[in-house]
Amino acid sequence: MSPIQLQIDGRTVHTEAGATVLAAAQKAGISIPTLCHHEKLEPYGACRICTVEVESGGRTRLVAACLYPVEEGLVVRTRSPKVDKIRKVILELLLAHAPDAPALQALAEEYGADRNRYEKEASFCIHCGLCVRYCAEVKKLNAVGFIDRGMRREISFVPEIASQVCWNCKECFPLCPTSALQAAYVLVEGLLGSTRGGNPE
């Protein structure tokens, strides 16, 4: 892999070809906020909080830093009025789900997001997919997945698998930024309570 030189927030950064803008920034100690990103998982590009401005070939675009591959001479701006506005609105939309999640609150403060701007939603889940992807990619168990689509999309444990494997794993719990996951699991546990042949020690 040949080294690539790009510019992030005015600083010259060197990185390997094939790296993402996020990886290049992290390597250079430049912070870009993320919610659905995890180093052990494939880039996902769902939360869009890592949106940055890139300039190449005379064109400025808004892209997800966690997915956008670096290229020679690329100019990246991790903060701009536009980027900040996008992050603020995204945070306000997520705070409608999980107003008390510490990860969101910290970012809300930085971007001036108002947790009461949009009508509250019942679910804490912000669909970052960390649990689903961790279970699939790292544990290869697929005990939790997404069901339905659009506005009705939600995470759900697959009872047949969850009852066999989750009790002894629970590695996804600490990944969840809003503790929605744990609630979902408790629900499945409750539903399976009488029939589960598992081992609650």
Add this chain to the structure above:
Amino acid sequence: MARFHSPEALESYRKGLLTDRDPNKPCIGLCTGSACQASGSLKVAERIEAELEKQGLKGRVNFRKTGCHGFCERGPMVVIQPEEIAYFQLQPEDVPEILTRTFQEKTIAEKYLYTDPQSGERLVRESEIPFYKFQQRLVFGSNGNIDPKNIDDYLALGGYSALTKALFRMTPEEVLEEVKKSHLRGRGGGGFPTGRKWEESRRAPGEIKYVIVNADEGDPGAYMDRSLLEGNPHSVLEGLIIGAYAVGAQEGFVYVRQEYPLAVENINLAIEQARAYGFLGKDILGSGFDFEVKVHRGAGAFVCGESSALMTALEGRAGEPRPKYIHTAVKGLWDRPSVLNNVETWANVPLIINNGADWFARIGTDRSKGTKIFSLVGKIAHTGLVEVPMGVTLRDIIFKIGGGIPGGKKFKAVQTGGPSGGCLPESLLDLPVGFDELTQAGSMMGSGGMIVMDEDTCMVDVARYFLDFLTDESCGKCVPCREGMRQMLKILTRITQGHGKEGDIERLEELAEVTGEASLCALGRSAPNPLLSTLRYFREEYEAHIREKRCPALSCKALIAYYIDPEKCQACQICFRKCPVMAIDGGKNRIHIIDQDKCTKCGTCFEVCPDRFKAVRKISGQPLPPPLPEEARVIVRGAGKKAQTIE
């Protein structure tokens, strides 16, 4: 069926076909596209077959069940060649008369002809009818002359000659150059230059490449791809094979909606027949080029019309879009270079190869070449599929071809480009239809949906409707699309229900901006279009809803009340009897009054009140006049002041 091993073998077969086919022999072409089938064309077909037998016409008259002719409003329809006599809205019982008149008496069955609404003149030939007269049906025109289940019909019209030309007289690079030179742009949505896409794939590293037909048409009210795939599947297939040759692909897919059973049937049959003739498989026509196609039936998710989601679904996973920072032309299906084009785009390819890029580039505008098929629906006199050269104005499409707005209503807006297109107002009717023109006006070409709206349509409610559709059809993966639309829909619903508040418009604009700029795929990025375009052109309607709690189109139920004008009510008791919830207090010679607490605003009273009275009206944004005191409600007939002629 014989497999052709050389272009000469094909040409000699074609010659034989043409010799056997007498162009002057009468042929009845009955539309059996899905729309005409829905209005009973298969029953008409049975009757035609039986009647040809009965009247002893079997050997003298050919009968062909064709694909969609486009004038769906007037189906089922037949066109009788060679005179091109067009009969409309046929029922099985009309068949004997038509056959007798046309073939025995050699006259015309007048009453089934198209009558021009202005002149009252009956028009005989299909091409004289304004709906057809102003069209240029290059891609769609053959539909009426082809039985889609019979490859010989396609061959008789010169089918697969473009393939022969490409394979034997052109190199793949030359084919590519020709398509590039034609400036053909994708007919599915984005309008990306087709040739550039092909070139990117051709140049991309990798032995295995794919070509794909996107027939996952999902826009509400749009059905041009369905009709093309149903009516002329070989034209799409021929385009695909040529594309595969240019790109260097040996495998192709047709991704077609499961909900299009006839299209699925016809394309499968077409592939089978093409394979039998040697247009597919190993060593096509002896050229050494191999290519195979598979049909994949989509499971009905709108988002799968997006190229990366379609490919993900084709791979057997949930159809979710993925980022396209590296184009699918380079890294698509199974991470291999994949060219995905819409049905109509592929169907244009044989025309370009046969007639040349220069011919094609002469049609249309500077930056939008060729023709485009539009699905003209909504409040329009002539619902159907129309094909026009790019650059024709919206006014020509809607009024000249479409016959204008029915019921004497006024035109209000046209939404182009499907659910994520924009609504354009009357002031833009003279806009030439082209990719860039529509985008600049805040709408888009999309795949060619065109929904016409009249004065009774509430534009806030239209925006709400399309967002409702898209929130349902979003895959739900990324935040701006899922959550942004969720909140936009909530606000719009609130406004149409009379609970709009100051700041809502600003909130909507902010959400639209972020959803439009930060979403992962084109569904989210274009989703705010209906909202933004209605805000741009009909902002006063939003303000009226929010500030005055008034729906200017008198359409939002929560903001209107039905009211019986005591000056006009003649106590005829029609509404009194028809009201399904008995909300009307009336009786003989008593001016009727609507009990607003009971009224469900179904509009029945409004519909049934006789035109000569027109006593029921809709009121919005103002208080209802107080009900008449009981004693003032009596109508005294004859000499009295309320005297009217009523039995």
